[in-house]
Amino acid sequence: xxxxxxxxxxxxxxxxxxxxxxxxxxxxxxxxxxxxxxxxxxxxxxxxxxxxxxxxxxxxxxxxxxxxxxxxxxxxxxxxxxxxxxxxxxxxxxxxxxxxxxxxxxxxxxxxxxxxxxxxxxxxxxxxxxxxxxxxxxxxxxxxxxxxxxxxxxxxxxxxxxxxxxxxxxxxxxxxxxxxxxxxxxxxxxxxxxxxxxxxxxxxxxxxxxxxxxxxxxxxxxxxxxxxxxxxxxxxxxxxxxxxxxxxxxxxxxxxxxxxxxxxxxxxxxxxxxxxxxxxxxxxxxxxxxxxxxx
Amino acid sequence: xxxxxxxxxxxxxxxxxxxxxxxxxxxxxxxxxxxxxxxxxxxxxxxxxxxxxxxxxxxxxxxxxxxxxxxxxxxxxxxxxxxxxxxxxxxxxxxxxxxxxxxxxxxxxxxxxxxxxxxxxxxxxxxxxxxxxxxxxxxxxxxxxxxxxxxxxxxxxxxxxxxxxxxxxxxxxxxxxxxxxxxxxxxxxxxxxxxxxxxxxxxxxxxxxxxxxxxxxxxxxxxxxxxxxxxxxxxxxxxxxxxxxxxxxxxxxxxxxxxxxxxxxxxxxxxxxxxxxxxxxxxxxxxxxxxxxxxxxxxxxxxxxxxxxxxxxxxxxxxxxxxxxxxxxxxxxxxxxxxxxxxxxxxxxxxxxxxxxxxxxxxxxxxxxxxxxxxxxxxxxxxxxxxxxxxxxxxxxxxxxxxxxxxxxxxxxxxxxxxxxxxxxxxxxxxxxxxxxxxxxxxxxxxxxxxxxxxxxxxxxxxxxxxxxxxxxxxxxxxxxxxxxxxxxxxxxxxxxxxxxxxxxxxxxxxxxxxxxxxxxxxxxxxxxxxxxxxxxxxxxxxxxxxxxxxxxxxxxxxxxxxxxxxxxxxxxxxxxxxxxxxxxxxxxxxxxxxxxxxxxxxxxxxxxxxxxxxxxxxxxxxxxxxxxxxxxxxxxxxxxxxxxxxxxxxxxxxxxxxxxxx
Numbered sequence: 001x002x003x004x005x006x007x008x009x010x011x012x013x014x015x016x017x018x019x020x021x022x023x024x025x026x027x028x029x030x031x032x033x034x035x036x037x038x039x040x041x042x043x044x045x046x047x048x049x050x051x052x053x054x055x056x057x058x059x060x061x062x063x064x065x066x067x068x069x070x071x072x073x074x075x076x077x078x079x080x081x082x083x084x085x086x087x088x089x090x091x092x093x094x095x096x097x098x099x100x101x102x103x104x105x106x107x108x109x110x111x112x113x114x115x116x117x118x119x120x121x122x123x124x125x126x127x128x129x130x131x132x133x134x135x136x137x138x139x140x141x142x143x144x145x146x147x148x149x150x151x152x153x154x155x156x157x158x159x160x161x162x163x164x165x166x167x168x169x170x171x172x173x174x175x176x177x178x179x180x181x182x183x184x185x186x187x188x189x190x191x192x193x194x195x196x197x198x199x200x201x202x203x204x205x206x207x208x209x210x211x212x213x214x215x216x217x218x219x220x221x222x223x224x225x226x227x228x229x230x231x232x233x234x235x236x237x238x239x240x241x242x243x244x245x246x247x248x249x250x251x252x253x254x255x256x257x258x259x260x261x262x263x264x265x266x267x268x269x270x271x272x273x274x275x276x277x278x279x280x281x282x283x284x285x286x287x288x289x290x291x292x293x294x295x
Numbered sequence: 296x297x298x299x300x301x302x303x304x305x306x307x308x309x310x311x312x313x314x315x316x317x318x319x320x321x322x323x324x325x326x327x328x329x330x331x332x333x334x335x336x337x338x339x340x341x342x343x344x345x346x347x348x349x350x351x352x353x354x355x356x357x358x359x360x361x362x363x364x365x366x367x368x369x370x371x372x373x374x375x376x377x378x379x380x381x382x383x384x385x386x387x388x389x390x391x392x393x394x395x396x397x398x399x400x401x402x403x404x405x406x407x408x409x410x411x412x413x414x415x416x417x418x419x420x421x422x423x424x425x426x427x428x429x430x431x432x433x434x435x436x437x438x439x440x441x442x443x444x445x446x447x448x449x450x451x452x453x454x455x456x457x458x459x460x461x462x463x464x465x466x467x468x469x470x471x472x473x474x475x476x477x478x479x480x481x482x483x484x485x486x487x488x489x490x491x492x493x494x495x496x497x498x499x500x501x502x503x504x505x506x507x508x509x510x511x512x513x514x515x516x517x518x519x520x521x522x523x524x525x526x527x528x529x530x531x532x533x534x535x536x537x538x539x540x541x542x543x544x545x546x547x548x549x550x551x552x553x554x555x556x557x558x559x560x561x562x563x564x565x566x567x568x569x570x571x572x573x574x575x576x577x578x579x580x581x582x583x584x585x586x587x588x589x590x591x592x593x594x595x596x597x598x599x600x601x602x603x604x605x606x607x608x609x610x611x612x613x614x615x616x617x618x619x620x621x622x623x624x625x626x627x628x629x630x631x632x633x634x635x636x637x638x639x640x641x642x643x644x645x646x647x648x649x650x651x652x653x654x655x656x657x658x659x660x661x662x663x664x665x666x667x668x669x670x671x672x673x674x675x676x677x678x679x680x681x682x683x684x685x686x687x688x689x690x691x692x693x694x695x696x697x698x699x700x701x702x703x704x705x706x707x708x709x710x711x712x713x714x715x716x717x718x719x720x721x722x723x724x725x726x727x728x729x730x731x732x733x734x735x736x737x738x739x740x741x742x743x744x745x746x747x748x749x750x751x752x753x754x755x756x757x758x759x760x761x762x763x764x765x766x767x768x769x770x771x772x773x774x775x776x777x778x779x780x781x782x783x784x785x786x787x788x789x790x791x792x793x794x795x796x797x798x799x800x801x802x803x804x805x806x807x808x809x810x811x812x813x814x815x816x817x818x819x820x821x822x823x824x825x826x827x828x829x830x831x832x833x834x835x836x837x838x839x840x841x842x843x844x845x846x847x848x849x850x851x852x853x854x855x856x857x858x859x860x861x862x863x864x865x866x867x868x869x870x871x872x873x874x875x876x877x878x879x880x881x882x883x884x885x886x887x888x889x890x891x892x893x894x895x896x897x898x899x900x901x902x903x904x905x906x907x908x909x910x911x912x913x914x915x916x917x918x919x920x921x922x923x924x925x926x927x928x929x930x931x932x933x934x935x936x937x938x939x940x941x942x943x944x945x946x947x948x949x950x951x952x953x954x955x956x957x958x
Contacts, residue, residue, distance in 0.1 A: 093330075227325055229329040230328050232330050252334040
């Protein structure tokens with residue numbers, strides 16, 4: 001069952017990228033990029049004068065013996081970052097106009113990210129939510145974490161309505177250190193509200209990446225006849241003519257995507273629109289390429 | 296407005312069908328799950344509403360098709376004239392110029408009344424003048440020029456035709472159909488009873504025609520007239536002329552009258568008769584042998600009454616010598632000659648002087664002098680005689696060929712060339728006649744051929760000939776072969792009373808008389824005709840050769856072109872008509888007014904009131920609700936249905952093109 005998330009073609013595509021040289025400080029591949037934080041590592045960085053309150057374990061006693069001054073020895077540590085994926089499993093994510101619906105595509109995407117993190121020995125966690133937090137796998141880099149994450153993804157089922165407030169409150173409660181927070185959703189909410197809800201994560205120093213997953217039918221609906229559309233979440237129905245779907249709706253969905261992307265970028269978030277008709281590796285490559293450009 | 300077949304409105308129930316189908320379509324709009332309707336703003340449903348509106352247009356067109364068809368079948372009508380009371384009306388002046396208008400000063404009163412009515416019209420009002428008797432003639436077209444109408448009325452004189460109010464009503468109906476507005480018809484007539492049609496419906500007028508009858512009769516008038524004269528058109532030989540005259544009384548009183556025969560202007564004979572009131576008396580005169588040539592005669596009634604025009608009746612006849620006819624038979628066959636000549640003499644025709652001859656003695660070079668020739672069971676003919684017979688027939692002569700035992704023994708007819716198929720077997724019981732072509736002049740107005748038995752008939756294939764008589768076993772007995780300008784009859788039996796018993800039956804004499812008259816080309820035109828009758832000018836054989844027709848006033852009635860092209864002429868006036876045919880042949884015919892014109896009694900008052908419209912007429916009593924022409928509108932609704940169907944087709948096709956939806 002787990003193998004289906006790890007499509008060899010996807011992994012081969014991702015491995016071909018030169019992630020080491022192009023990833024930001026807290027990249028996906030641990031050990032190949034330098035952490036902005038100092039930690040426990042073998043590579044010396046600098047000495048700093050001791051000040052009361054410093055941990056005596058970090059005092060370089062050899063220097064003290066020669067100079068009778070206390071200096072703390074500091075190293076440039078190779079530290080792993082934490083990847084937290086917030087997966088939207090609301091009812092709207094169950095829509096798909098072809099063989100892979102949005103939720104399945106989101107699972108593929110999350111699994112790929114988890115696999116990458118596991119290869120880089122980064123801690124990875126998962127929060128599955130709709131209007132409630134449905135499942136949580138705390139970030140960890142321990143052995144077997146990947147299996148837990150993939151199992152959690154496998155359990156994720158289509159829920160009900162979407163509420164971004166609850167999962168982010170939960171995230172804020174459990175966010176211990178800075179990391180990368182990836183939100184995979186179709187973002188059927190006001191872009192201003194979405195950005196306003198997620199901005200505190202950014203204030204905590206974490207990187208926030210929004211993967212906006214949409215089906216091609218949502219982007220370019222093509223009806224042959226008037227249809228009675230039923231909202232997957234609210235069950236509200238509305239008769240829609242082909243003319244409206246072809247003209248008015250397309251304008252509005254493009255405006256919605258553009259506004260969300262613009263507001264996200266203004267808030268320091270990364271925003272990526274993913275068409276479920278596109279290959280997954282191509283979407284990831286685009287994402288990584290963008291991040292490379294920001295180095 | 297109204298409906299002629301309102302029960303077809305039940306078809307409007309079918310309007311529920313498209314409504315139901317459209318409701319079904321709306322219910323069948325396929326539901327489809329969609330992630331979110333967040334981006335579908337409610338006010339944006341206007342596009343959907345627009346689509347529904349177009350659907351409603353489609354629905355409306357479909358309903359319109361059904362409604363228009365139902366209304367078309369219900370046959371709605373509309374009273375058009377009632378809707379346009381101020382429309383430009385046409386005033387028609389119809390003046391009776393029939394023979395009865397010659398009585399007294401009826402015509403003058405009619406003209407005076409018509410001119411008076413014309414003077415009361417507004418200047419510029421449209422008028423038309425008609426004259427009517429047995430037919431209707433437009434003296435002027437519908438025009439605002441009153442002077443032309445006044446001149447036409449002032450110059451109109453009474454004619455000799457028979458009046459017919461049915462013809463007048465028909466003409467008024469045609470005028471009303473052509474006119475959009477109302478028509479006022481002023482009819483100036485003597486309201487003669489005999490002019491009324493048998494069916495009152497023939498007098499019916501459209502509601503847009505307002506009839507104003509102006510009677511010009513003087514009241515009850517006692518009238519006597521010569522109603523009929525029976526005179527043969529030709530007298531042959533030294534025979535006396537038999538004239539049979541009928542005098543009629545159109546009065547309630549018995550009157551004594553003198554009936555006088557005038558021949559070529561000279562009184563010949565008269566007789567006193569007593570005419571019972573409302574009755575008729577027939578007088579027969581046997582005039583002494585008239586001189587040769589054409590004679591003009593008339594029967595007069597003395598003393599003349601107030602209406603003297605019908606107190607005389609014209610006739611014409613011609614004294615001629617009998618024409619020679621040739622009967623060719625074998626010397627041994629005396630029986631055929633005996634029966635044939637006796638029958639011709641007994642017929643009283645007197646037009647032919649029959650001569651007999653054997654084939655060898657027949658004057659081949661003088662055949663043209665004979666009115667007709669009979670070849671009675673001739674076994675053979677001299678070559679010169681056969682050739683002369685062919686020329687004789689080709690040039691218009693008539694020949695009767697009888698095929699008997701001699702022909703059968705020879706195996707073929709001597710003339711015309713015809714092979715005997717079989718010499719009919721002798722049947723003791725004989726065959727009877729099964730089919731007779733009564734349309735042929737030889738067989739017209741004859742008695743039945745029942746009981747006539749044919750024991751031996753020569754069977755000859757008639758080919759393309761017209762078979763006139765056929766026996767019970769289908770064998771042709773008498774047929775006519777086409778032969779140039781002449782007439783050739785073939786009788787497949789003989790007149791010898793051996794091969795058949797025809798000469799012993801009563802039908803034999805009229806058959807011989809008719810056949811002789813037909814072959815001899817006797818003119819059947821009677822010497823006295825009624826005004827309005829058609830007189831044949833040229834015979835079918837002489838078609839294309841001009842004949843001259845001289846009317847009662849001595850004028851030529853036909854131009855040269857008309858004389859060559861027209862086969863007949865209508866006798867419109869009383870008097871003598873002379874027809875001068877080619878080769879110097881002339882015919883004199885007398886034309887008399889219709890005897891019904893002598894009945895001057897007016898039509899019943901209730902009938903006149905009904906026609907005036909003072910009592911509801913059947914046409915006006917069908918709920919039309921006022922004056923006006925009833926115009927049916929079903930064509931309009933059919934056109935509307937077709938237009939709506941075409942629009943529906945276009946609209947539905949447009950929907951299908953746009954969305955692939957089957958509307």
